[in-house]
Amino acid sequence: ETGVTQTPRHLVMGMTNKKSLKCEQHLGHNAMYWYKQSAKKPLELMFVYSLEERVENNSVPSRFSPECPNSSHLFLHLHTLQPEDSALYLCASSQVGGDLNYGYTFGSGTRLTVV
């Protein structure tokens, strides 16, 4: 596989459930990102991992918990979510420090619905 792969593509979960979103990149990049895209709102940066260390956390509620076990994998653990957390969650990767010739490479996203 090439590029950035996100699973699952669609997820419906109840407010008391615990689930995880997975992102995998096959590009040899050293930074990975989670973005949230809600209806009629701009893309919001949630978390940044560079060299497997979290370097940014944009005031995201603790019910979202990221994990980056290595430079190729990124997870977003979800628990006790609210209906307003329903959104498209996009993962991206990039090479930090070098020339970002093509900017970020994005995955296809996970469409999350909280019921």
Next chain:
Amino acid sequence: AQKVTQAQTEISVVEKEDVTLDCVYETRDTTYYLFWYKQPPSGELVFLIRRNSFDEQNEISGRYSWNFQKSTSSFNFTITASQVVDSAVYFCAPLRQNFVFGPGTRLSVLP
């Protein structure tokens, strides 16, 4: 502070028309990159072009062309002879440390 303005929220054109999407980027930075991304209904963000702040040459790639003017902080994107497959949300995004995305412009190309 950075600010991205894509004043056109939605645009509808008929196939084969030319269409220009506007982007204005406000920054105090002297060095920065600007990108355009396309988000089709499938959801992923597709890279279209990168331009750095020192390069004001216009660029053409097939039916796509870009006009960057640093003096007005504008980085406009034109699609010539639009096609239905061009229907998507288009984002102008400056790159500093991390991407700051504007609200995007939803383009609908009608047959």
